[in-house]
Amino acid sequence: MESSAQIFQYILSGLANGSIYGIIGFGFAIIFNATGIINFAQGEFVMLGGMVTVFLLSLLQWPLVYCILLAILLTLIVGIIFERLAVNPLKDASPITIVIITIGASIFIRGIAMLVWGKDTYPLPSFSGDTAINLGGATIMPQHLWILGLTCIIIILNRLFFYHTIYGKAMRACSVNPKAAGLAGINVRAMVLISFAISSALGALAGIIIAPLTLTSYDVGIMLGLKGFCAAIIGGMGSGMGAVLGGFVLGILESLGAGLISAGYKDAIAFIVLLAILFFRPGGLLGRSGIERV
Amino acid sequence: MLTVKNVNTFYGQLHALKNVSLHLKKGEIVTLIGANGAGKSTLINTISGLTPPRTGSILLDGFAIEKLPPHRIVELGISQVPEGRQIFNTLSVKENLELGAFLYLRKKGGRRLYEEMVEKIFHLFPVLRERCHQPAGTLSGGEQQMLAIGRALMARPQILLLDEPSMGLAPLIVKEIFSVIHALARQGGTTILLVEQNAKAALRIADRGYVLETGKVIMEGEALELMENKEVKRAYLGRDRKDIWER
Numbered sequence: 001m002e003s004s005a006q007i008f009q010y011i012l013s014g015l016a017n018g019s020i021y022g023i024i025g026f027g028f029a030i031i032f033n034a035t036g037i038i039n040f041a042q043g044e045f046v047m048l049g050g051m052v053t054v055f056l057l058s059l060l061q062w063p064l065v066y067c068i069l070l071a072i073l074l075t076l077i078v079g080i081i082f083e084r085l086a087v088n089p090l091k092d093a094s095p096i097t098i099v100i101i102t103i104g105a106s107i108f109i110r111g112i113a114m115l116v117w118g119k120d121t122y123p124l125p126s127f128s129g130d131t132a133i134n135l136g137g138a139t140i141m142p143q144h145l146w147i148l149g150l151t152c153i154i155i156i157l158n159r160l161f162f163y164h165t166i167y168g169k170a171m172r173a174c175s176v177n178p179k180a181a182g183l184a185g186i187n188v189r190a191m192v193l194i195s196f197a198i199s200s201a202l203g204a205l206a207g208i209i210i211a212p213l214t215l216t217s218y219d220v221g222i223m224l225g226l227k228g229f230c231a232a233i234i235g236g237m238g239s240g241m242g243a244v245l246g247g248f249v250l251g252i253l254e255s256l257g258a259g260l261i262s263a264g265y266k267d268a269i270a271f272i273v274l275l276a277i278l279f280f281r282p283g284g285l286l287g288r289s290g291i292e293r294v
Numbered sequence: 295m296l297t298v299k300n301v302n303t304f305y306g307q308l309h310a311l312k313n314v315s316l317h318l319k320k321g322e323i324v325t326l327i328g329a330n331g332a333g334k335s336t337l338i339n340t341i342s343g344l345t346p347p348r349t350g351s352i353l354l355d356g357f358a359i360e361k362l363p364p365h366r367i368v369e370l371g372i373s374q375v376p377e378g379r380q381i382f383n384t385l386s387v388k389e390n391l392e393l394g395a396f397l398y399l400r401k402k403g404g405r406r407l408y409e410e411m412v413e414k415i416f417h418l419f420p421v422l423r424e425r426c427h428q429p430a431g432t433l434s435g436g437e438q439q440m441l442a443i444g445r446a447l448m449a450r451p452q453i454l455l456l457d458e459p460s461m462g463l464a465p466l467i468v469k470e471i472f473s474v475i476h477a478l479a480r481q482g483g484t485t486i487l488l489v490e491q492n493a494k495a496a497l498r499i500a501d502r503g504y505v506l507e508t509g510k511v512i513m514e515g516e517a518l519e520l521m522e523n524k525e526v527k528r529a530y531l532g533r534d535r536k537d538i539w540e541r
């Protein structure tokens with residue numbers, strides 16, 4: 001029998017991992033809402049966040065926080081270039097064509113990363129040291145607290161942006177009815193660009209805050225991207241809050257499964273959950289039923 | 295103030311507008327009538343930049359706009375109330391109106407102009423004030439049409455393009471909406487292009503009209519003339535068809 005403290009431990013670390021999946025899933029949802037496409041290069045933004053931070057740290061020797069901010073900015077610029085070069089020119093291409101383009105782009109970005117940084121894995125220092133904190137019999141790393149705290153901040157900022165600024169409302173309008181949004185004077189293509197900027201920055205942030213726990217390398221984007229995609233699907237593709245919730249569900253199930261059954265099943269659980277959701281609730285947990293997206 | 299000259303618009307192979315020309319003078323109400331599939335929506339979408347013409351020109355006060363994207367055309371003062379209302383269903387009524395004001399709300403100090411405009415819209419359609427915080431999708435058809443018109447007016451257009459505003463609405467609501475449209479032109483000086491299947495009602499408030507058939511303008515003239523025209527009477531006014539709208 002597992003002790004309740006141990007279960008609590010699994011849930012805590014599940015929540016932390018789940019936050020990461022949720023933030024990545026959020027990125028999927030924002031682009032999906034703006035364009036109706038699934039951006040399979042999302043995982044590469046996650047990889048770039050972590051790898052560029054590691055790189056800047058050793059190159060510039062600046063304090064960690066500056067390197068992080070600069071890495072997010074650089075990834076955001078990659079996101080914008082990606083949209084301009086790969087997505088924007090294909091004005092009337094079918095969604096499936098664009099999805100394939102995003103897969104191609106992700107392979108390209110990963111290839112470049114491998115050429116530049118090799119196949120090694122790199123560590124990133126924790127933001128506040130590695131002294132575990134005792135919490136009711138379970139231990140939690142300061143980095144876990146950073147992850148949970150930043151996730152809360154992202155949720156709040158998202159809420160403020162999408163519900164209390166005119167640009168956020170315009171992005172919601174574009175996802176409900178792009179034609180009417182154009183007729184209201186909204187530049188729909190600019191909104192698509194903004195969605196890529198936000199998604200790439202979110203992805204980078206996710207990659208940076210998880211790197212101290214898992215190490216990072218040129219190919220972390222594959223698995224993290226897929227987990228984020230699962231989170232978005234669980235939440236009902238297109239619902240930002242749903243993706244975060246989906247991330248939590250996935251993270252907790254994963255860590256319980258790994259702890260109680262076998263660590264070998266950790267990655268398989270994501271796909272089992274994904275299939276179960278697609279089978280029993282194809283609209284996702286928060287999808288359909290008139291609940292608003294974003 | 296708006297001149298459409300020899301415009302040809304295509305959907306792939308389909309030639310939807312064939313050498314269409316039309317003009318609007320300031321403060322006029324012009325109606326565009328025609329059967330289903332005649333190309334009425336295509337024409338106003340072409341003006342709005344949603345389906346740009348392959349050839350021909352569209353001049354606004356002498357300035358060519360036929361190659362501009364929809365949001366630029368709105369900026370220049372041409373707003374459209376699209377067919378089927380196309381409101382933002384999951385957003386609140388207030389948010390829909392804010393998005394109509396997107397062009398100036400994004401600028402500093404735009405809030406003030408917005409408050410002023412939204413009061414005008416509430417004055418025009420008081421029911422929208424009551425429904426302010428409701429999701430727009432929960433409004434009745436008539437209320438949604440009012441919201442769609444309100445949203446377009448928030449942009450403070452000089453020219454308003456309306457695509458079948460009476461579609462699917464009860465006669466009483468149609469009457470209210472038509473009297474608002476009439477007042478917009480007569481008191482507000484807004485220029486109006488009104489697409490209608492309800493030709494009789496449209497010709498009654500219009501100054502002039504155009505008749506569109508399979509992508510071609512087959513007739514144009516003063517509203518009174520068209521109303522008396524045998525051809526128009528036969529095809530669109532239907533001698534023994536009951537009046538859908540009574541003044």
Ligand SMILES: Nc1ncnc2c1ncn2[C@@H]1O[C@H](COP(=O)(O)OP(=O)(O)OP(=O)(O)O)[C@@H](O)[C@H]1O
Nearest residue numbers: 305308310328329330331332333334335336337377
């Ligand atoms: N998006 C589209 N793709 C292809 N063909 C289209 C498209 N929209 C309209 N058409 C075709 O173009 C022609 C003109 O259509 P349009 O919608 O402009 O007619 P309309 O006069 O507005 O008709 P209605 O009274 O039914 O609204 C029709 O033959 C229609 O089938």
Ligand SMILES: [Mg+2]
Nearest residue numbers: 334335336377
């Ligand atoms: Mg039509």
